[in-house]
Amino acid sequence: MNTTMTFREAVNLAIVKEMEADPSVFIFGLDVPDHKRIFGSTRHLVEKFGSRRCFGTPLSEDTLTGVALGAALSGLRPILVHIRADFMLLGMNQIANMVSCLRYMSGGKCKIPLVIRSVIGRGWGQSAQHSKSLHGIFAHLPGLKVVLPAKPQDAYSLLRSAIRDDNPVIFMEHRWLYDVTGLVDEELSVPLGKSRVIRPGNALTVVCTSWMNVEALKAAEILARRGVEIEVMDVRTVAPLDETLIVQSVQKTGHCIVADYDWVFCGFSAELAAMISHRCFGALEKPVERLGFAHVPCPTTRPLENLYYHSAVNIIRTAEKMLGLSETDLSKDEFFSYEKNFKGPF
Amino acid sequence: MRLARLAAIFILLFLMISKEEALLLYRKLLLARLSEEKIRELYPQNDIKTPVHLGIGGEAIPIGVCHCLPQGTKFFGTYRNHTLYLALSENTDVFFAELYGKVTGAGKGKAGSMHLTDPEHGLVATSAVVGTTIPVAVGAALANQYHETQNPSSFAKASADRKSKIQNPKWVVAFFGDGAMEEGAFWESLNFACLRRLRILFVCEDNGLAIHSPADDRRGFRSVLEATRGFDCHGASAEGADLSLVIQQTREMMEQMSKTPKPGFLHFTYFRFLEHVGPNEDFDAGYRKGLTTEERAKADPVAVFASHLPSLGCSHAELKAIESEVKSQIDRSVKKAQTDPFPSASELYTDVMI
Numbered sequence: 001m002n003t004t005m006t007f008r009e010a011v012n013l014a015i016v017k018e019m020e021a022d023p024s025v026f027i028f029g030l031d032v033p034d035h036k037r038i039f040g041s042t043r044h045l046v047e048k049f050g051s052r053r054c055f056g057t058p059l060s061e062d063t064l065t066g067v068a069l070g071a072a073l074s075g076l077r078p079i080l081v082h083i084r085a086d087f088m089l090l091g092m093n094q095i096a097n098m099v100s101c102l103r104y105m106s107g108g109k110c111k112i113p114l115v116i117r118s119v120i121g122r123g124w125g126q127s128a129q130h131s132k133s134l135h136g137i138f139a140h141l142p143g144l145k146v147v148l149p150a151k152p153q154d155a156y157s158l159l160r161s162a163i164r165d166d167n168p169v170i171f172m173e174h175r176w177l178y179d180v181t182g183l184v185d186e187e188l189s190v191p192l193g194k195s196r197v198i199r200p201g202n203a204l205t206v207v208c209t210s211w212m213n214v215e216a217l218k219a220a221e222i223l224a225r226r227g228v229e230i231e232v233m234d235v236r237t238v239a240p241l242d243e244t245l246i247v248q249s250v251q252k253t254g255h256c257i258v259a260d261y262d263w264v265f266c267g268f269s270a271e272l273a274a275m276i277s278h279r280c281f282g283a284l285e286k287p288v289e290r291l292g293f294a295h296v297p298c299p300t301t302r303p304l305e306n307l308y309y310h311s312a313v314n315i316i317r318t319a320e321k322m323l324g325l326s327e328t329d330l331s332k333d334e335f336f337s338y339e340k341n342f343k344g345p346f
Numbered sequence: 347m348r349l350a351r352l353a354a355i356f357i358l359l360f361l362m363i364s365k366e367e368a369l370l371l372y373r374k375l376l377l378a379r380l381s382e383e384k385i386r387e388l389y390p391q392n393d394i395k396t397p398v399h400l401g402i403g404g405e406a407i408p409i410g411v412c413h414c415l416p417q418g419t420k421f422f423g424t425y426r427n428h429t430l431y432l433a434l435s436e437n438t439d440v441f442f443a444e445l446y447g448k449v450t451g452a453g454k455g456k457a458g459s460m461h462l463t464d465p466e467h468g469l470v471a472t473s474a475v476v477g478t479t480i481p482v483a484v485g486a487a488l489a490n491q492y493h494e495t496q497n498p499s500s501f502a503k504a505s506a507d508r509k510s511k512i513q514n515p516k517w518v519v520a521f522f523g524d525g526a527m528e529e530g531a532f533w534e535s536l537n538f539a540c541l542r543r544l545r546i547l548f549v550c551e552d553n554g555l556a557i558h559s560p561a562d563d564r565r566g567f568r569s570v571l572e573a574t575r576g577f578d579c580h581g582a583s584a585e586g587a588d589l590s591l592v593i594q595q596t597r598e599m600m601e602q603m604s605k606t607p608k609p610g611f612l613h614f615t616y617f618r619f620l621e622h623v624g625p626n627e628d629f630d631a632g633y634r635k636g637l638t639t640e641e642r643a644k645a646d647p648v649a650v651f652a653s654h655l656p657s658l659g660c661s662h663a664e665l666k667a668i669e670s671e672v673k674s675q676i677d678r679s680v681k682k683a684q685t686d687p688f689p690s691a692s693e694l695y696t697d698v699m700i
Contacts, residue, residue: 052492052495052496057538063484064481066484066485067482067484067538069481069485070470070481070484070488071486071488073470074420093478097475098471098479103698104456104698105453105461106453106461106465106471107452107454107457108697110463110465143698
C-alpha cells in the first residue's frame with residue numbers, strides 16, 4: 001500500500017511497526033517523550049507503548065550509550081536517540097571502544113542489535129556545535145553500520161532494517177528532510193548496504209549523501225532543460241558501502257561529482273573519490289570532483305553559512321566545468337531556502 | 347592479631363560456611379593466585395604477548411562477591427580481570443589459551459588478557475578503558491527491570507512491584523577500580539541506576555593507585571563511600587583482603603537491596619602486590635612503600651583465608667592436596683595452551699559483524 005507521508009512520519013511509522021512487531025524494541029534518550037518529540041519523529045510512542053518502552057533520560061550521553069549496549073547484550077533491541085549528532089561525541093568512548101569492537105573482542109560470542117538515531121545538519125543558525133554529520137568518523141570504525149536516508153521510503157524501510165539488524169547501526173537523519181514528502185510502500189523492505197539511482201542520466205554521476213540528494217535533484221532538473229542528463233546516486237548506507245552500483249554508473253557516464261554532507265578533508269568523499277578513481281580509472285574523462293563543507297567550524301551568520309554549505313548551484317557549476325559547458329542562467333531559478341517554511345528558534 | 351582471627355572465625359561461623367564450601371573457596375583463591383604466579387614465571391619467555399594486569403592481593407573481592415550471587419547473574423569487569431574470570435569459569439584451559447593468543451582462547455586470541463569474557467558463566471564484558479563497562483552493566487540491569495516489569499507509572503512503584511512479584515530476581519554486578527570513580531561514566535551510571543532503582547551492585551576494588559598515581563593526587567573527595575552518599579543507593583565499605591568479610595558485606599548488601607530495591611555500592615580496599623602491568627614488584631620505583639612481613643600476611647587474601655581454615659576442621663593435608671591438584675591443573679592447561687593452534691588467517695575478518 002502506497003501512502004504519501006513526510007520523512008518524519010515515515011521514521012515514526014517505522015518505529016511504531018517495529019515496536020508493535022517485537023516487544024524487545026524500546027526507544028529512549030533525552031526528550032524522546034517530551035511535547036516536541038524529536039522533531040515529531042517520536043510522536044504517539046509513549047502513549048502507545050508506555051513509559052517502559054519509551055522514556056526520557058538524564059543528560060548522560062556516555063553512559064546511555066553504554067546502557068544501550070548493555071541492554072542489547074541482554075536480548076533487547078534498543079533505539080537510542082540524540083537530537084544532535086554533535087552530542088554523540090559524548091558517547092564516543094562507548095561507540096569506539098565498546099559498541100564497535102565488543103563482538104570482535106569476545107571472539108563472536110555476543111551480538112549487538114542496537115540503533116543510535118541522530119539528527120544531523122543545517123538548521124536555523126546552528127553554528128559549530130549543532131550541525132555536524134560525522135558519518136565519516138563512525139564509518140571509519142570497523143564494527144558499525146552507518147545509514148543516511150534521504151527519502152521517506154528509505155527512512156521507513158532502512159530504519160526497519162536497522163532495528164532488525166543484529167549489529168550496531170548509526171542512523172542519521174537530516175533535519176531539513178523531516179518535511180520532505182514522498183510515497184511510502186509499507187510492505188517494501190530495503191536491506192542495509194545498497195545504494196540507489198534516484199534519477200537516471202548519462203552525462204555525469206553525482207554521488208550523494210543525505211540532504212545533498214535534494215540539492216542534486218534540483219541541479220539535475222535545471223541541467224535537463226538544456227538536454228544534460230545527470231545521474232543522481234544516493235549512497236544511502238555509508239557502511240557497508242555498495243560500490244557496485246556507483247562503479248557501474250561512473251563507468252557509464254565517465255564523470256563523477258561526490259557531493260557529501262560533510263567536510264571534504266579526510267572525509268567520506270575522499271573514500272568515495274579514491275574508490276571511484278581506482279575502479280573506474282579507464283572510464284573517467286575528468287578527475288573526480290568533491291563537494292562538501294568549507295574546512296572551518298560551521299559559522300552562524302547567514303552570509304557565511306551560505307558559503308560554508310554547498311547547494312544545487314555548486315553542483316551545476318562544477319558539472320558545467322567538467323563537461324565543458326557554458327554557465328546556465330540561474331537568475332530565474334528558485335533554490336531551497338529554509339526561511340520559506342521556518343522562522344526559528346531552531 | 348589473635349582477636350582479629352577470632353573475629354574472622356566468628357564471621358565464618360556466622361555465615362554458616364561449611365568446611366566443603368570453605369575448601370571450594372580456598373580452591374578458587376589458589377586457582378587465581380597460582381595461575382597468576384605461573385604467568386609471572388612464564389612471562390619472561392615472551393610467549394604470552396599480551397599486557398597482564400595481575401590481581402595478586404585482590405583475589406578475595408571477586409571470589410567473595412561472585413560466591414554470593416545466584417546463577418544467572420551478569421558480571422562486568424576491568425582489565426584486571428583474571429580472578430573474576432577464573433572465579434566464574436574455573437577454566438584454565440581457555441584462560442591460558444587466550445593469554446597465548448590461541449584460537450581455543452576465550453576470545454579466539456582476539457581478546458588477550460584485558461578483554462576476557464565468558465557469557466556462558468555470566469562474564470559479559472571486561473574493558474581496558476577505565477570505567478567503560480560500568481554503563482554497560484547498568485544497561486544489563488535495565489534489561490532485567492524491563493523483563494520484570496510491565497508498565498510502570500513510576501520507577502519507585504516498579505521496584506516495589508518487583509519486590510513483591512519477582513520470584514528469582516536477576517542481579518548485575520559491576521566491578522571497577524577506584525580510579526573509575528574519577529570518570530564521568532561512573533557518576534552518570536550511579537545516577538541513572540539510582541533514578542531507575544536498578545538491581546545492580548557496584549563493587550569498587552580500591553587499591554589506592556591509578557597506574558602509579560596515589561589516591562591523594564587524584565581525589566577531591568575525602569572518602570569513597572561518603573562521596574556516593576548523596577545518591578539514593580545502599581552503601582558499605584570494608585577491607586577486601588579477608589574473604590569472609592567480603593562475603594559478609596556482600597550478603598548484607600544483597601539483603602538490603604532486596605528489602606529496599608535500590609542499587610548497592612560496595613567499597614573494598616586491598617593492596618596491589620605487583621606493578622600496574624607486568625609480572626614484577628615495583629617497590630623500588632619510589633612511588634609507594636612495600637609492606638612488612640606482618641603487614642603482608644594481613645594483606646594476602648590466600649594467607650588470611652588459609653589461617654581461618656583449621657578452625658573449620660580443614661587439615662593441613664587437605665589444603666596441600668588442593669594445592670597440588672590446582673597446580674597440576676594449571677600445568678596441564680599451560681602445556682595445552684602452548685601447543686594449541688593460533689587462529690588461521692581467515693579469522694582476521696570474522697566476528698566483526700554478524
